Amino acid sequence: SLFNLYADRYYSRYNLQIDFLESVEEVDLRSSRKIKRTLSDNERTSNLEELESLWKDLIINDLIQLMLSGNDLDESISKTTKRLNNQLNYFEQTRVEDVFNIFVNSITSIYGPHTSYMSPKNSEDFDINMSLSLEGIGALLSSDGLYTSISSLVPGGPAEKTEQLKPKDKIIGVGQDDDGEIVDVIGWRIDDVVDLIRGPKGSKVRLQIIPTNAISDSETEEIEIVRNVVKLEDQAAEKKILPIQRGQKNYKVGVIALPAFYFDFEAYQKRDYNYKSSSKDVKRLLKELKRENIDGLVIDLRNNGGGSLYEANALAHLFLGRGTTVQVKNSNGNIQGLGERWGYQFYDKPIVILVNKFSASASEILAGAIQDYDRGLVVGTSTFGKGTVQKVDLLSSGQIKYTESKFYRVSGSSTQNLGVEPDINLPTLFNIDELGESSLDRALEHDSIPGTTVKNFNRVSNFKDILRKLSLDRVEESPLFKSIKARKQWQSENKSEFLDLNLDKRIEQKNSIEKFLLANENNLRGSLNLPTYESYKDFMDREDDPESLDIESEILGEAANILIDLVELKKEPLMAMNQK
Template sequence: MKNKLLCLLFGCLISVQAAQSNATQTVPLLAPTQQQSQAAHLSAEVLTRYHYKPVLLDDTSSSKIFDAYIKSLDAQKIFFLQSDVDQLSTFRTMLDDAILKEDLSIPFEIFNLYQQRIVDRITYARSLLKKGFDFKVDESYQLTREKSPWAKSQDEMNDIWRKRVKNDWLRLKLAGKNDKSIIDTLDKRYENNLKSNAKFKSDDVFQSFMNAYTMTIDPHTNYFGIQQSDDFDISMKLSLVGIGAVLQDKDEYTTIRELVVGSPAALSGKLEVGDRIVGVGQGANGAVTDVMGWRLDDTVALIRGAENSVVVLDILPVKAGTDSQHKLIALTRKKISLEQQAAKKSIIKVTDNGVTHQIGVISLPVFYQDFEARQNGDKTFKSATRDVSLLLEELKKDKVDSVLVDLRNNGGGSLDEAIELTGLFINKGPVLQERNDKGVIKVDSDTRKGALWDGPLGILINRGSASASEIFAAAIQDYGRGVIIGEQSFGKGTVQSVVNLDQLVKNDKPKFGELKMTVAQFFRINGGTTQLRGVTPDISLPTITDLDNSGESSYDNPLPWSQIKSAEFTSAGDLKSVIPKLIANHNSRISKDKDFQYLQEDITEYKNQLDKNLISLNEAQRRKEREVQDKRLASREKTSDSPTNDALHDDGLQVNERNLNRELEIEKIRKNSKDILLNEAANVLSDEISLPKVNATAAINSLPKMEMH
């Protein structure tokens, strides 16, 4: 009763504050459903009993949830005032009760105030466009406010937003836009912000609150609503049932950005990039639902469906005006393979002293596996290891001299895939060790005899390489099987399992969603763990990543680093005598490589800007800085193999504000730009090949060949 009374009073507070604010618009208040309250309680029951490190749901944890929830809503502290946070703090120790008593009114009340504050700030931002700005004033805009205090007054918050809008305006002005064009662009941008804000749903609030709760237990325990569960399954299967069109939200239209080769959308010959979907119908004769102004995910949900079923799209062609004639296109949904996210191969040729080495590169974005297909006995189930195996066979036919596995920004995936992928490069043996909540240690091993690739090997990692990527890289390093190149990896040393809450309570239909819950900690076969420390490369490459504010160590509550006994394993080789020579060659080469030097200059400049955390709002100063930058880029074009391009200059626009063709052009240029770090990693492997065969390679070559089934 006390909670309900406080919520009632707080609801009145929101209404009064909204009326007193300078907002010209209010948003509908969102409320929890009974189903969400039940899902929260059920999740708490599971987490407090079966998590690797169970945390009691009490006032202490409630306080942590409160802080995490506020941070998830307003990490940059540009919406809430200090007085808002003080008022909300009344509920600091009540969130545990909200979950256990199945009354989520409080987290929804918090969100409703947040949503109204967005309206307040954006409405104020739009009002500034009528006044314009004086760009002769010497003042600066703070790029990030995460570590700053909350604004103590409305005037202080208004000044934060004044500078924010002024910076938006100045960026467009420096890109050559006139005042009228700038006002039109920014007014439309802020109007779209308000429209997006009005599209928040009850499920969004619940998802945000539940992740604030789960991530206070550990950073990798998450709640998945039904839609998030579907998306997670798609990311693991690398397939979905649909029409094969990549869509984006653009000016309130669901717009076709790309047609997947071989998909129903592409094969129909009736759709083009830039076409706008304004309606969706189910079945050849079904009523068409108007989706203008809908959220992208809601439109996508209508377009997806059962395999071989028919969906009808109401299309406004790309070249047609808004009042032009539409066309109805019927498509039969099919299974679409997301090949862009699958493993791929390429070959880099490295020539040194007249000798050319071929380095086979396998890029693996995620450790995917179609769990359901595998459980159902489908022998052709989608698998990262299966795909890499095929690519290795192709590279062997191409007679490559070495293989480089590119795991940059590979955030992990299937644990089984990490183990099996390691088995392609080693003789049978342990790959990692797992310790469960009871302290019991299990050794996970590759049981297949022999290696599919027994030649020289390198692994390229960065700060975005996490979990399964770290298991694989660590095993290769511990066995002395290959050279690890790049940055220190993420530092995630925990194992998660997905718990289907509906299966737990035997629901016939999806209702409560899923929990991705930490159930164990994994350890390297040498007894250490990648937790917090990640995998340290044998050869380091320059990094643009701020290591202090990224990776596992940047979280508030990571599990600590620890160590257990080493597993019993036989080394595949010893690279210790090789690494110093490779490092020396690497350092000598990059000291003469102009592109590498330019990269290091850019990284230094970027980090200096981050450290300064301020950007001038004086037009003359910004133009001077831009001129210096332009001159530096122009001078590079004379000596660099990677010429700069005007398409990569700051145009002051956000992604959905550009002409779609221009946006795709920029994306193509960035995709095709020279990958300096990848090329240097290939150079390192070429150096290894040239060294006398008295190291790991000799031992590796003695491994028996693997027989694939």
């Protein structure tokens, strides 16, 4: 009966909006009204008249948005009508299984964002995602009922390799191959969007997206991805050496990028000695870097969403030797420390752990352990804050996923919600306050338990204040970091929680955004002696940017410089003794 009531209301909205589109005129797009930018922030309407007014306002906003993208009024009406009809078509395909799924998940969501029921069809999709056996783009999707968004990227997958798609990006259109029509997918069922994105290995799919760091919804991008199967070797750790020059001295910084904490359990069970795991690969890469006599190591955990808890523990012991790395508390309140009583510290030189807001779970365990033991520095941004462990149980029909335990650092502090705070903050394109576990509905609260005794390496705590100052001086001189700061400041000063339902005002706002983005880009390019753009269109139609404009490389470079700062500071007492 609840769903039948919802269906009646849905048809009422559809009919009203279709009727409104048949009579809408341009004058309707020049009202003085506004709507909340985030629909969930709207207060519930108190009567049907207010609700119908909101339904019309939503259509006006859709029309304005389409006209801002270059459509005239007739084209915008046609596209909006088609979108509504597509949504109705998908709604009418709602199955009994779907209704049951919605109802049960409305209950499971009370227990947190990671507790959910999966119908047999969703269970099949979950198993496919876990085995990575289906050809696609290597991304997990989520939906808020209107937009399909990127939930996370599979490490080593086609989407991640483009370096263009990010978590929280909204997918608004999907096209096939080089010239296939972009299909509007706003309001589509998530499984139908997934079906549209999947395809044969080697084929192309084009995604039209609103980037998560876009200043407005009119700032869209089109990304081309070649479908492929994600294999375990695509997730493998990789190494490189960054040269850093300080005066007459040339330093070598080793970098190991680890996209996931992977472990080939099937090969291990078969007693295959050559089974792949992140700890084995990192140890091998460390041997190679040690032979090249690096001065220190940066472990890049950016966008590493986690993986095997035991791999995180094994990796930590390469740098710590022995001791507890993490505490796990189960639902009965029992606490167990995970670690090694005996161990050999495989790498003893200075280390920096580089993280961002998408470093989660096992990444937070490794970063937290290195920080708590005072073995190395954590730099970047605060991490995601996922400090819980889920279990999947089979039901008579479908599966249920629920939280069964919680992570705690050796200090006793949970990583839940807070994540790991870096010793040194570095700039980021994203508004991190809107991301992470703490932004999810009903996420478990942060708490603490008694800490456990660990060895204090005393490697970095005495140098943190001066390291922060040295890093801040470089950050304030970096053209790329200056550009990020200017963009964030402009966005903050011009941020509004409302959208004008007035086409002229929205055009004015769009022009203002484009003027700023062009000026900011040209200021950056001018400071780097790169060609500038005459117009915003030239800027949007540009080819691939040169490496000097790669913000991710700039962040990695600053992490390497912080490491060398630490190396030099630790040498100062010895240098002073030699001078005497």
